[in-house]
C-alpha cells in the first residue's frame with residue numbers, strides 16, 4: 505500500500521466510526537510498512553506530567569508511563585513538535601524500547617489546538633523516516649484525534 509492508500513483506509517475507518525480504530529491503525533501501519541517495527545500511541549496526563557501508553561503493535565515495552573521531558577516521547581510532550589531521530593545511538597535523552605531499534609519518529613497529536621498525545625514509530629533500520637512519514641502521520645493524527653482519550 506502507498507502512503508496515500510493507507511491514509512484513505514484510515515479515513516474510511518474514521519468515517520465509519522470503526523471500533524478499536526487506534527489499534528487497527530497501528531496494525532495497518534505495522535503490516536503495510538516493513539520499516540515500521542513498533543507503532544503506538546502515547547497520551548498526555550497533564551496533571552501528573554506523564555505520558556501514558558495507548559494501543560500499540562510491536563514488542564512489549566517497559567515504557568508504559570513516561571515523564572514529560574524524558575526520552576524522545578517526553579521531549580515531544582514538552583515541545584509539541586515532531587521529533588525525527590535518524591540514529592538513536594546518537595541521542596543522549598532516549599529511552600530504549602528494544603535494542604533492535606535504530607531510528608524513531610514521534611509526531612504530536614492535537615485536538616482543538618491542544619496537545620493530547622503522540623504517535624510513536626520505531627524502526628530497526630537507521631534513517632528510516634523522512635518528511636513523507638511525518639506528513640502521513642500528522643494527517644493520521646488529525647483523523648484520529650476525535651477517537652483519542
Ligand code: SME
Pocket residue numbers: 542544565567570574575576577578597598599600601608624626
Ligand atoms: N524510544 C521512546 C520510548 C518509547 S518506545 O520507543 C516504545 C523514547 O525515547 O521516548
